[in-house]
Structure formats: structure tokens, C-alpha cells
Amino acid sequence: MDYKAEIKKLAKERDAVILAHNYQIDDIQEIADIVGDSLGLSIEASKTNNKVIVFCGVHFMAETAHMLAPEKTVLLPNLDAGCPMADMITGAKLREFKAQHPGATTICYVNSTAEVKAESDLCCTSGNAVNVIKSVDTDKIIFVPDKNLGHYVSRFTDKEIILYPGFCPIHNRLTPKQIEKMKAKYPDAEFVAHPECPPAVVDMADHICSTSGLYSYCKQSSAKQFIIGTEVGVGYRLRKENPDKEFLFAYDSFICKNMKKTTLKNVYDCLLNMSNEITVDAEVSRKAVTCIERMLAIPR
Ligand code: 13P
Ligand code: SF4
Missing domain, CATH: 3.40.50.10800 (NadA-like)
Incomplete structure (x- = not known):
């Protein structure tokens, strides 16, 4: 089957936009309507007119899209595509961490679950993290889950940045x-x-x-x-x-295997069957969307 042609046809029939992250396999980037980074794709999800969003990326990205566009149907073509860094912290762990550091503003990297976003004051991506940090007026900031991105932004502020020990196993491996x-x-x-x-x-x-x-x-x-x-x-x-x-x-196997899980067949199947819909509990979403919207209001 010519998956690329069939996907285009089905996407039109379903009124679907195909968003793909920059780490997706070449074939997926080729058929996508929009390819971008986490921030760019969140913005696209928030303003699309299509009824369906097919998110070729990892789970937290589809969750974010759903929270920004709750009236749309968001499909994640491969449900096994997760982000190990996002899974390094849960809502409960963040609550404990916050209790140890009262008075701090909590910023979560967009690579986090909806539950973690619901416990955070502000969200950021790698594209706007420095501006997000600069927008905060408390002296103490909790930054989760990526200790490396947190360390990087701490170079641009005098505020105390309290790091959580999460990391991306792929980037953290580089020496x-x-x-x-x-x-x-x-x-x-x-x-x-x-x-x-x-x-x-x-x-x-x-x-x-x-x-x-x-x-x-x-x-x-x-x-x-x-x-x-x-x-x-x-x-x-x-x-x-x-x-x-x-x-x-920088090294031979600089590959996120979760980002590589999505195939053309997965995209075709989910569009055909309208399967793999990602939703977020309404109460969690109500809290989490605030920190994402606050982020989107800050210039990149
Ligand atoms: P970007 O926000 O730069 O697209 O990064 C997302 C990501 O998962 C990097 O590992
Ligand atoms: Fe998560 Fe790292 Fe993969 Fe990005 S590259 S999705 S941070 S595991």
C-alpha cells in the first residue's frame, strides 16, 4: 500500500492535521503538515481549525495538545511512545518536593505529565525556558524534571534554582x-x-x-x-x-527510540479507525492548562 498517499486522503476525509516533532523518522516528517519543536507544535495545536490532531511525537506532547484544544480529537499513532524523562517525576513526588521548598515558584519543563503540570505554576520548553525564568518574581524557583535544562537556565538569573534530578537518557549520555x-x-x-x-x-x-x-x-x-x-x-x-x-x-546512536516508534502504518491505522485518542482527566486538565497558557503568553 502507498501509505503516504492513503494518509493524505484519509487526513482530508477526517479533517485532520498531522503534527510531527523534529525527531520523527524522515517518512513521518515528509507527510506531516507541520514539523516543529515542542513549543511550536503546542502553539499549532492551540490554534488549528481542524477537527482532528494526529500527533506524531511522544505521549506528553499529545496530552498538551489535548489540553490546549479540548474540543478536538487528539490521536497518538503509537501509544507506546513515551518520554522516560517525563516519567521520572509524578504529581505525588512533585507535591513532596514542593513541601520541602515552601515559597518557591514551580516551573515544569513541557516534557512532563499532565499531573505534574497540574502541580506547577508555569511551564516552559527548551525554546523559551530562559524567558520563562526571567518572568518569575519570586527569589526561589523549583525546576522539574530536567536537571540539565534547569542548570542551563540558572546561568541567566540570580534567583535560586532548585533542581529535581531528572534527565533525558539520550542527551545526558553525551560526554x-x-x-x-x-x-x-x-x-x-x-x-x-x-x-x-x-x-x-x-x-x-x-x-x-x-x-x-x-x-x-x-x-x-x-x-x-x-x-x-x-x-x-x-x-x-x-x-x-x-x-x-x-x-x-556528536555520537553514533544519538537516537530517542520512543520518537522512532511511530510508523506510517501507525498513522494510517489511527486515522482509519480513529483510534489511540489521548484525553486528560477534566480536573487535572483544568489545573494544568493554566501553567501552559501562562507560558504561551510569554514571548519566546
Ligand atoms: P524541543 O522542545 O527542543 O523540541 O525538545 C523536545 C525534546 O524532547 C528534546 O529531547
Ligand atoms: Fe524524552 Fe529525551 Fe526522547 Fe526528548 S529525546 S522525548 S527528552 S527521552
Whole structure:
């Protein structure tokens, strides 16, 4: 079957928009209506006119889309696609953590469950985390779950940032030694890293940005070679938009296997059967959506 053609046809019949994260496999990025980072896709979900949102990404992204557009049907083509970092903290664990640090504003990275968002004052993504931190007026901030992104934003404020020990297993694996080796091999290359990388790796980067920030940076840079400190999925668009530049990934298996679970067949099946709908408990959603909407009101 020509899945790509069939998906296009079905999407039209169902009045569906297909959103895909930058880490999705090339075929999914090719059929998607919009490809973007977590912030960009949240914004798209909040303003789409389509009745159905097919979210090719991981579970928390589909949950966020549902909370921003509760009147739409949000489908996650592969229900096994989760985010191990989001699962490192629960609502109950966050309540305990907050009790240990009274008086602090709680900021959660968008890579978190709806339950955790419901316990937070503000949300952020890697694309707006610094601006979100700067918008807070308390002296103490609890940042969950990513200790690396939290550490990165702490460089831009004098406020006390209380870190939770969560991390992305894929980005956290990158070491300064691996970067030293790559830099020795490709001395003219620029190193661009995602803020989910450990602080010692971030220190070595020429530029730190979200997945979408990476596209604009590499396009405008005069460098011809780049060492990329994030998931290999971004290679699809980087190579398409910059045929004269070379993109080398910081380590060989820089792959989020959850982001790679979604196949064309999954997208086709969920559209055909209108299956894999993601919903959030109304009470949790009512609390969680406030912190997402507060975030969306802050300029990127
Ligand atoms: P972005 O917000 O940069 O798209 O990152 C999401 C993510 O899961 C990174 O690992
Ligand atoms: Fe989660 Fe890391 Fe995969 Fe992003 S790359 S979805 S943070 S496990």
C-alpha cells in the first residue's frame, strides 16, 4: 500500500492535521503538515481549525495538545511512545518536593505529565525556558524534571534554582570526551547542542538551542560543518535546507527510540479507525492548562 498517499486522503476525509516533532523518522516528517519543536507544535495545536490532531511525537506532547484544544480529537499513532524523562517525576513526588521548598515558584519543563503540570505554576520548553525564568518574581524557583535544562537556565538569573534530578537518557549520555574527540577530528566544525545535554557539554558548545532553533542557527552560520548535540531526527531537515553543509552527530546512536516508534502504518491505522485518542482527566486538565497558557503568553 502507498501509505503516504492513503494518509493524505484519509487526513482530508477526517479533517485532520498531522503534527510531527523534529525527531520523527524522515517518512513521518515528509507527510506531516507541520514539523516543529515542542513549543511550536503546542502553539499549532492551540490554534488549528481542524477537527482532528494526529500527533506524531511522544505521549506528553499529545496530552498538551489535548489540553490546549479540548474540543478536538487528539490521536497518538503509537501509544507506546513515551518520554522516560517525563516519567521520572509524578504529581505525588512533585507535591513532596514542593513541601520541602515552601515559597518557591514551580516551573515544569513541557516534557512532563499532565499531573505534574497540574502541580506547577508555569511551564516552559527548551525554546523559551530562559524567558520563562526571567518572568518569575519570586527569589526561589523549583525546576522539574530536567536537571540539565534547569542548570542551563540558572546561568541567566540570580534567583535560586532548585533542581529535581531528572534527565533525558539520550542527551545526558553525551560526554565532554566525545566532544573533544569530534572537535579534534573536525577542527572547523561548530558544535551546536540542546540544553538537555549535561552542563560540562553545554560549556563546550558554540550555540545552545531547541530543536527548531538549530535549523535557523545552522542556516545563518557561515560554518560549513557542524557537530550536532541532539537527536538524529533533526538531520532530515538540516540536510534538506543546507545541501552545501555537513552535519555530524556528536555520537553514533544519538537516537530517542520512543520518537522512532511511530510508523506510517501507525498513522494510517489511527486515522482509519480513529483510534489511540489521548484525553486528560477534566480536573487535572483544568489545573494544568493554566501553567501552559501562562507560558504561551510569554514571548519566546
Ligand atoms: P524541543 O522542545 O527542543 O523540541 O525538545 C523536545 C525534546 O524532547 C528534546 O529531547
Ligand atoms: Fe524524552 Fe529525551 Fe526522547 Fe526528548 S529525546 S522525548 S527528552 S527521552
